[in-house]
Each structure stands twice: as structure tokens, then as C-alpha cells.
Amino acid sequence: MPSQLPIGCFDSGFGGLTVVKEIMRQLPQENLIYLGDNNRYPYGSRPPEEVRAFTFEIMDFLVRQGVKMIIMGCNTATAVCLPEARQRYKMPVLGVITPGSRAAITATRSGRIGVIGTEVTIRSDAYARELQRINPRLEVFSKACPPFVHIVETDEVEAPLTMEVVQDYLQVFHDQRVDTLILGCTHYPLLQHVIARVMGNQVQLINSAEETAREANTVLSERGLLNESNPAPYYHYVTTGTVDHFRTIGSKWIGQPLTVRRVDLGDSESQATAG
Amino acid sequence: MPSQLPIGCFDSGFGGLTVVKEIMRQLPQENLIYLGDNNRYPYGSRPPEEVRAFTFEIMDFLVRQGVKMIIMGCNTATAVCLPEARQRYKMPVLGVITPGSRAAITATRSGRIGVIGTEVTIRSDAYARELQRINPRLEVFSKACPPFVHIVETDEVEAPLTMEVVQDYLQVFHDQRVDTLILGCTHYPLLQHVIARVMGNQVQLINSAEETAREANTVLSERGLLNESNPAPYYHYVTTGTVDHFRTIGSKWIGQPLTVRRVDLGDSESQATAG
Numbered sequence: 001m002p003s004q005l006p007i008g009c010f011d012s013g014f015g016g017l018t019v020v021k022e023i024m025r026q027l028p029q030e031n032l033i034y035l036g037d038n039n040r041y042p043y044g045s046r047p048p049e050e051v052r053a054f055t056f057e058i059m060d061f062l063v064r065q066g067v068k069m070i071i072m073g074c075n076t077a078t079a080v081c082l083p084e085a086r087q088r089y090k091m092p093v094l095g096v097i098t099p100g101s102r103a104a105i106t107a108t109r110s111g112r113i114g115v116i117g118t119e120v121t122i123r124s125d126a127y128a129r130e131l132q133r134i135n136p137r138l139e140v141f142s143k144a145c146p147p148f149v150h151i152v153e154t155d156e157v158e159a160p161l162t163m164e165v166v167q168d169y170l171q172v173f174h175d176q177r178v179d180t181l182i183l184g185c186t187h188y189p190l191l192q193h194v195i196a197r198v199m200g201n202q203v204q205l206i207n208s209a210e211e212t213a214r215e216a217n218t219v220l221s222e223r224g225l226l227n228e229s230n231p232a233p234y235y236h237y238v239t240t241g242t243v244d245h246f247r248t249i250g251s252k253w254i255g256q257p258l259t260v261r262r263v264d265l266g267d268s269e270s271q272a273t274a275g
Numbered sequence: 276m277p278s279q280l281p282i283g284c285f286d287s288g289f290g291g292l293t294v295v296k297e298i299m300r301q302l303p304q305e306n307l308i309y310l311g312d313n314n315r316y317p318y319g320s321r322p323p324e325e326v327r328a329f330t331f332e333i334m335d336f337l338v339r340q341g342v343k344m345i346i347m348g349c350n351t352a353t354a355v356c357l358p359e360a361r362q363r364y365k366m367p368v369l370g371v372i373t374p375g376s377r378a379a380i381t382a383t384r385s386g387r388i389g390v391i392g393t394e395v396t397i398r399s400d401a402y403a404r405e406l407q408r409i410n411p412r413l414e415v416f417s418k419a420c421p422p423f424v425h426i427v428e429t430d431e432v433e434a435p436l437t438m439e440v441v442q443d444y445l446q447v448f449h450d451q452r453v454d455t456l457i458l459g460c461t462h463y464p465l466l467q468h469v470i471a472r473v474m475g476n477q478v479q480l481i482n483s484a485e486e487t488a489r490e491a492n493t494v495l496s497e498r499g500l501l502n503e504s505n506p507a508p509y510y511h512y513v514t515t516g517t518v519d520h521f522r523t524i525g526s527k528w529i530g531q532p533l534t535v536r537r538v539d540l541g542d543s544e545s546q547a548t549a550g
Contacts, residue, residue, distance in 0.1 A: 026380050028410050098496065105301050106489045133503055134492065135303050214381045217409065218493050221373065228408055 003227050006031035006236070007216065008067035010058045013041035013153060014246075015186035016073025017253045019096070020235070022213035023071075024254075027220075029230040033065055034073075036250070037265070038241030042149060043076040044118030044185075051080045051120065057265045059085060059093075068225050071216060072096065075117050075185050075208070079124035092219050099215040100182045100208035101130040107204045108138070108180040114173040114203075115142040117184030118149065127184055141176045145169045145185075152187040155249075163194060170198050182206045190253070238263050278502050281306035281511070282491065283342035285333045288316035288428060289521075290461035291348025292528045294371070295510070297488035298346075299529075302495075304505040308340055309348075311525070312540065313516030318351040319393030319424060319460075326355045326395065332540045334360060334368075343500050346491060347371065350392050350460050350483070354399035367494050374490040375457045375483035376405040382479045383413070383455040389448040389478075390417040392459030393424065402459055416451045420444045420460075427462040430524075437469060445473050457481045465528075513538050 007023065009016055013036055020034050035058055037043075043051050055077040062070055069092045072078045072085065078095030085093045104113050115127040122144040131138050148169070151162055173181060181203050183189060189207050196205055220226045227233070237260045239246035247260045282298065284291055288311050295309050310333055312318075318326050330352040337345055344367045347353045347360065353370030360368045379388050390402040397419040406413050423444070426437055448456060456478050458464060464482050471480055495501045502508070512535045514521035522535045 026410070028412065098493075102489055102492050105492065106485055134501070135301070136506075137303065210381055214377055215493060217377050217380065218373075218490060219497065221377075222494065222497070226409070231411075 002068050003225050004031065004230065005066055005068040006033045006234070007069050007071060008033050008035075008062035008065065009071040009073045010035040010037065010062065011074040011186060012036075012043035012076065013038050014249055014253055015149070015152075017250060018186045018189045018209035019071060019073040019212050021254060022209045023216065024235070026213045027217055029227045029233060031227065031230065031233045031235075033062065033067060033236040033238065035062065035238045035263070036241070036246060038239050038246060040240065042118075043074060044120050044146070044149060046120070048080045048120065048124075051076055052084075054265075055081055055085070056088070059089065061263065061265060063089060063091075067091070069094065069216065069220065071212060073186050073212070075121045079121045079126040092223060092225075094212060094216055094219060096186060096208045096212045097126050097130055097184070099211035100184060100206050101127060101134070102215075103206045103211040104131065104180050104182050105134055105138070107206060110177070110179040111135075111137060112139045112141070112176065112178045112180075114176065114178035114181040115140060115184050116145045116148070116169070116181065116188070117142070119144040119146055121184055127182060141173060141178055143169065143172060148191055149185060149187045152190045157191055157194065163198070166191070166194050167198050170195065173199065173203070178203060180204045180206060183208060237261070240265050277343050278500050279306065279505065280341055280343040281308045281509070282344050282346060283308050283310075283337035283340065284346040284348045285310040285312065285337065286349040286461060287311075287318035287351065288313050289524055289528055290424070290427075291346075292525060293461050293464045293484035294346060294348040294487050296529060297484045298491065299510070301488045302492055304502045304508060306502065306505065306508045306510075308337065308342060308511040308513065310337060310513045310538070311516070311521060313514050313521060315515065317393075317424060318349060319395050319421070321395070323355045323395065323399075326351055327359075329540075330356055330360070331363070334364065336538065336540060338364060338366075342366070344369065344491065344495065346487060348461050348487070350396045354396045354401040367498060367500075369487060369491055369494060371461060371483045371487045372401050372405055372459070374486035375459060375481050376402060376409070377490075378481045378486040379406065379455050379457050380409055380413070382481060385452070385454040386410075386412060387414045387416070387451065387453045387455075389451065389453035389456040390415060390459045391420045391423070391444070391456065391463070392417070394419045394421055396459055402457060416448065416453060418444065418447060423466055424460060424462045427465045432466055432469065438473070441466070441469050442473050445470065448474065448478070453478060455479045455481060458483055512536075515540050
């Protein structure tokens with residue numbers, strides 16, 4: 001049954017695990033395989049052509065594993081090549097940009113929306129284009145926040161300097177009087193409580209991981225692909241980096257011990273090794 | 276171009292206008308035709324077989340008008356015959372139950388969800404089935420609130436008695452410690468501020484009109500049916516009741532003057548009369 005196949009999800013590193021966690025919470029009957037391209041992390045400041053090549057290597061790998069849907073758990077990869085990926089694969093391909101955009105459209109009352117993300121994501125203008133395609137009257141204010149991913153990956157969310165850095169980067173959104181701020185990077189939910197303190201109660205934060213899991217629900221439902229009788233789903237984790245590193249950090253993010261294996265991508269033949 | 280065709284939406288009366296208002300707000304480039312079956316209002320306490328017959332009469336009428344998607348802006352009709360409607364028509368058919376359910380799944384942290392609606396909606400158990408199909412561990416508490424539709428249709432939201440009635444009906448959800456309450460009737464958003472006062476800050480209210488417009492966005496996007504260049508959309512209103520009545524109440528709900536015509540349904544030949 002295709003509905004019992006796993007969902008495939010990937011990211012340049014650990015960021016997409018926020019999407020995995022939301023899938024586990026919102027769709028607890030779905031099997032899942034996650035690939036973290038930790039060996040080539042970060043994507044956010046690479047040339048788009050390189051991001052594109054890496055992305056299709058990973059998606060080809062996931063397709064060979066037998067998945068029913070692919071979620072690009074990476075805003076950078078989504079910004080660079082979602083439309084092309086949708087044409088390339090027969091199965092549903094979900095990015096993290098449209099779910100966040102739609103949630104922002106539902107949330108905003110003033111029509112003034114802020115977006116934060118990596119340099120590549122912000123430079124691509126993908127959020128503004130998606131938002132204004134639906135409603136040309138929306139005003140969109142974007143800002144790249146390069147240190148935020150680093151803060152999360154190096155586990156410095158609670159460091160004294162973090163609050164100051166976040167304040168410094170987000171001040172501009174107060175001046176622009178946005179009522180909605182899209183966290184346009186799957187790393188940012190781990191920084192959400194700090195961002196919320198800085199932005200205050202009046203600004204709604206859109207967590208793209210949460211919204212992407214919701215849209216996976218919608219798309220799987222629409223296509224009759226929901227797994228409706230799977231009390232014990234499996235979660236497989238694959239990394240292009242070292243198994244130990246992924247197991248240590250990943251288990252912390254997900255909140256339970258992970259089974260991880262390693263894979264080499266970029267070779268003529270991809271080799272998976274149990275770890 | 277099919278993307279320029281209107282969205283069709285209907286309800287037993289004025290309730291579905293909350294969905295229309297959200298479509299206008301979230302998808303301001305979409306044309307729309309709304310049918311209110313005011314002559315046969317209310318549906319909420321009719322036998323399901325009768326609701327089914329009325330629903331297909333209306334949907335056949337909307338299809339003849341040339342629409343690209345039908346939104347069942349009525350929880351009762353959705354609860355009774357959404358699956359059959361999806362098989363009967365080639366175009367996308369959206370109900371108000373699945374969008375509300377998916378939003379509740381995203382919103383809840385405790386897994387304890389309350390649902391309020393008409394007698395038919397609650398007796399159909401459609402929300403509980405939809406919620407538990409996705410996540411069998413969710414606990415769902417449902418209650419029919421028959422007076423709520425009457426309060427809204429007779430414009431008594433601000434009447435002194437209303438607060439007391441709402442409190443009386445909703446007390447049970449405090450006892451059941453729900454953290455999310457689905458407003459499972461398209462009339463209820465007009466009562467939302469009263470319900471919010473009664474339920475307090477700790478309970479998230481799910482407005483099914485708002486969520487249905489968001490899912491219309493997703494489904495139209497997925498199918499390439501979004502209207503992306505329509506700065507001056509039209510909104511056509513049709514009623515089976517009297518034009519004056521619909522124009523008076525409807526204009527108040529929508530917040531602008533409406534152009535309304537009358538149609539007779541249930542005849543061998545449906546006749547539309549300009550009004």
C-alpha cells in the first residue's frame with residue numbers, strides 16, 4: 001500500500017528535524033526517513049547552482065529508498081528549486097515556503113508581514129513572491145539573519161549574547177510595524193522563545209515547521225495517501241556526516257535516542273553503511 | 276482560463292458568508308458565487324436524507340453556473356455528504372470539517388479538543404472521526420449548541436441573555452480541560468468574541484471559516500487553479516429566500532452592499548430572477 005510508505009524529508013543539517021518533530025506530533029501514524037546533509041552544511045551561503053545539485057542528489061536518494069512524498073525541510077533548497085523538483089518527481093513534493101506563506105496570509109490583519117531567513121532564502125525573494133502572488137496588496141519586509149542558524153547549531157540559544165544579537169537583527173520589524181513574522185528557516189523554531197520575547201505579544205510568529213506538517217496532512221489527505229492504521233511508526237535517520245555527531249545532536253532535538261546510518265552522496269554510486 | 280472561474284460556496288442561510296468574508300480577505304483575487312438556501316433554513320435539525328437532497332440540488336446549480344471549486348460553507352451539509360459529493364463532481368469540493376480538524380491538530384498541545392456545532396453535525400460525529408483518523412490518541416469532547424445559530428441569525432449577539440446562554444453551554448469544556456475548541460458551525464465566528472470571553476486565554480478557538488479559506492488557498496495552488504491576476508474580482512449572491520431580506524442581513528455580515536438575485540430550487544427547472 002503506498003500509504004504505508006514513509007515520508008522522505010531532508011535538510012542541509014539538523015534544521016529539518018523541527019519538521020520531523022511536527023510530523024511525529026501531528027501525524028503520529030506516518031513512517032519517516034530523514035536525511036541530514038551534515039557533511040556539506042551549511043547551504044545558506046552557497047551558490048544556488050550548488051544547492052540545486054546537492055538537493056537533487058538527496059531527492060534521488062530518497063526516491064530510491066521508496067517514499068510516498070518528499071518534504072524539503074530546508075528553506076534554502078525550497079527557495080532555489082521547488083518548482084523544478086515538482087516537475088522532476090511524480091510524487092508530491094512539499095516545500096517549507098508556501099505553508100508558512102499561507103499561514104501568514106491567514107494570520108495577518110494589517111497586511112504587513114516580516115520574513116527572516118538565510119541569505120540565499122532572503123535574496124531569492126521567494127516568500128515575498130509567494131505572498132504577493134496570492135495578495136498583491138501585502139507589504140513584505142525581509143531580512144537575512146545569518147547568525148541565527150549558527151546559534152542553534154552550536155547550541156548557544158541560552159547564551160547571554162544571543163538575546164542581544166536577536167534584538168539587534170529584529171529591531172527593524174518593530175519600526176516597520178509588522179503584525180506577523182515568518183520564521184523562514186527550519187532552525188528558527190529552536191530560537192522561537194527568544195524571538196517571541198523580542199517581538200512581543202502583538203506580533204504573531206509563523207513556525208514553518210508546524211505549518212509544513214499541517215500541509216503534509218492536507219496533501220496526503222487529498223491524495224488518499226494518509227497512513228490511517230499504523231500504531232508503531234518507524235523513523236529512520238541518515239546523515240552524510242558522522243553517525244556519532246548526528247546521534248548526539250539529533251537525539252537532543254527530537255527528544256529521544258535515534259538510530260542513525262551514514263551515506264556518501266556525490267559518488268557515482270551512493271553507499272549506505274549501518275551505523 | 277479555468278483559474279478565472281468563480282469559486283462556488285453555499286450554506287443553508289447566512290452562515291457561509293463567514294467563509295466568503297475570509298476568501299475575500301485571504302484570496303482577494305478570486306471571483307465568487309454564493310448561494311444561501313434561506314427558504315429552507317435551518318438544516319441543522321432536518322433528517323440527513325433531506326439535507327443530502329437539498330445539498331445536491333444546490334451543488335448542481337453551482338456547477339451549471341460554471342465554478343472551478345465548490346466550498347460547502349455548511350458544517351451540516353459537510354457532515355452528511357462530503358465524501359459522496361467528492362465522488363459526484365470532477366472539480367475540487369471542500370468541506371468545512373477537515374480544515375477545522377487539521378488546524379486543531381496543529382494547535383492542540385494536550386490532545387484534548389472540544390467541538391461545538393448543530394445537532395446534526397455533532398450527532399454525525401464527523402469531527403471526532405476526522406480527528407481520530409489522523410491521530411487515534413486525541414480525546415474529543417463534542418456538544419451541540421442549538422441556540423447559537425438562532426442568536427446569530429436573529430442578531431442577538433449583544434443581547435444580555437447571550438453571555439449567560441453561552442456560558443451555560445460551554446461550562447462542560449472547562450471541566451474536560453480542553454486546550455482547543457473547534458467552532459464547528461460557520462455561524463459561530465460572529466459569536467467568537469463572546470465564546471473567547473467565556474473560554475479564556477488558555478483555550479485556542481478554531482474558526483472553521485478562516486481555516487477553510489486557507490485550505491482553499493492550498494488546494495487551488497496545488498491544482499494550478501489560483502487566480503493570480505484579477506485586481507477587480509466579482510461576488511455574486513443568490514438566495515432561495517427573498518432578495519430584500521438577503522440584501523439587508525448579508526450586507527451587514529459582509530460589510531458592504533450586495534447585489535442579490537433570487538432562484539427557485541426544487542422545481543423541475545431552476546429559475547433565476549434578477550433582484
